Amino acid sequence: MFTKSNKYDFDFVKENMMGPNSMKILEEVSESLKLEKGMRILDLGCGRGLTSIFLAKEYDVTVFATDLW
Template identity: 50%
Template sequence: MGPNPLKFCEELLCGADLAKGSRVCDLGSGSGITSVMLAREYGFDVYAVDLWSDPAENRAFFRRMGVPDGQIHPVKADAAEGLPFEQQFFDAVVSIDSYNYFRRDPRYLGEKLLPYVKPGGRIYLSIPGMVRDCHDALPACLLASWTPEQLE
């Protein structure tokens, strides 16, 4: 749903040591485009967790994208309240441009997210931002992916 989630996902997982078939939570998956990438490009067993997206709509999208049923599991859940899974369920959690939306509580990571990650598992977070304001002279590399309105 945010700006260029596929690029963020690709850069975030560059060099990641997750095996094909790993159980991955796409936390804040939105419409599911990153879930499709995680399933198709990396071969993960993906749980697409989002508060606002309709699981039936996401499932239909996954099918249109050619992802077999059972490789991506759409789940409607409020991550701020915890997740509806067994503890130590995931090999990894991937969160692209969403972690900051559901909790700024400093205890969230340890109390509401880490319990669902297996020992030795990984958490990959990507939150876009600017190092300095560049709105008066937008770089061409940003305009290749984002419109001036999105950057505003």
């Protein structure tokens, strides 16, 4: 379970996550989104961009991310 998010460095994830288990939650949710290579995603309120990086790397999508933070 969580084969995609578990391969990221724990310290990097801990330092950059903005909420509890954000990558694991995103991995679970993204399976139902049927993401395809080349899709474009808008990530509003991305925080430090951890989930945006995850989506771009794991699903080969283009992510446009912004935050007021």
